[in-house]
Amino acid sequence: xxxxxxxxxxxxxxxxxxxxxxxxxxxxxxxxxxxxxxxxxxxxxxxxxxxxxxxxxxxxxxxxxxxxxxxxxxxxxxxxxxxxxxxxxxxxxxxxxxxxxxxxxxxxxxx
Amino acid sequence: xxxxxxxxxxxxxxxxxxxxxxxxxxxxxxxxxxxxxxxxxxxxxxxxxxxxxxxxxxxxxxxxxxxxxxxxxxxxxxxxxxxxxxxxxxxxxxxxxxxxxxxxxxxxxxxxxx
Numbered sequence: 128x129x130x131x132x133x134x135x136x137x138x139x140x141x142x143x144x145x146x147x148x149x150x151x152x153x154x155x156x157x158x159x160x161x162x163x164x165x166x167x168x169x170x171x172x173x174x175x176x177x178x179x180x181x182x183x184x185x186x187x188x189x190x191x192x193x194x195x196x197x198x199x200x201x202x203x204x205x206x207x208x209x210x211x212x213x214x215x216x217x218x219x220x221x222x223x224x225x226x227x228x229x230x231x232x233x234x235x236x237x238x
Numbered sequence: 239x240x241x242x243x244x245x246x247x248x249x250x251x252x253x254x255x256x257x258x259x260x261x262x263x264x265x266x267x268x269x270x271x272x273x274x275x276x277x278x279x280x281x282x283x284x285x286x287x288x289x290x291x292x293x294x295x296x297x298x299x300x301x302x303x304x305x306x307x308x309x310x311x312x313x314x315x316x317x318x319x320x321x322x323x324x325x326x327x328x329x330x331x332x333x334x335x336x337x338x339x340x341x342x343x344x345x346x347x348x349x350x351x352x
Contacts, residue, residue, distance in 0.1 A: 158339045160341070167346075167348075168345055168346065169244075169343040169345040169346045170282075170331065170333075170343035171343070172340060172341070172343070175339060175340070177339070215281065215282070219339070219341075224270070224287070225272065225284055225287060226272075226284075226333075226341060228281045228282050230280075230281050231281055
């Protein structure tokens with residue numbers, strides 16, 4: 128089955144860019160997602176990308192997809208303290224019809 | 239983005255009792271709804287997938303008689319934890335998938351079984 132991996136922790140200074148990385152194993156994944164989770168809350172859908180795209184930009188967020196290497200990244204420009212949260216990447220495969228989540232990356236933004 | 243609500247947000251119940259959690263998609267019709275469980279500082283574990291009007295599909299290791307799922311309409315799914323025990327204490331999150339590729343999550347329900 129699908130396996131999705133992320134690094135556990137990232138610390139950046141306010142105003143810098145953050146890059147959160149994710150790898151997945153199933154090359155038939157059709158959609159790849161980024162979610163944000165704040166303490167005690169559900170998951171907020173940030174953005175998603177279709178597998179035939181290389182890049183998607185939405186305001187401060189840029190998603191890059193390297194399908195050959197099965198590597199996904201989320202770049203947050205001008206990171207703010209309000210961006211501190213856990214970020215999950217997830218891969219969707221049509222055959223399984225479900226999302227497989229990574230372990231989550233805790234982003235800490237320091238002043 | 240679309241809104242998915244859950245009720246209650248927190249519930250405390252005694253061991254042996256049953257608890258029902260509701261999940262609603264407020265501004266779209268959800269063809270498929272999902273129920274997840276999240277342990278502290280861990281990722282989400284899919285428990286089951288439900289399609290409106292049909293029986294839920296449970297993931298391996300999830301007891302279908304313990305975690306009853308009903309997807310009564312395109313906007314409502316319920317999870318009932320039957321005969322709850324302290325080990326069922328967890329954060330339960332529902333998710334709804336619309337006709338497109340978006341999958342939205344509810345705010346979660348914190349269940350504590352005493």
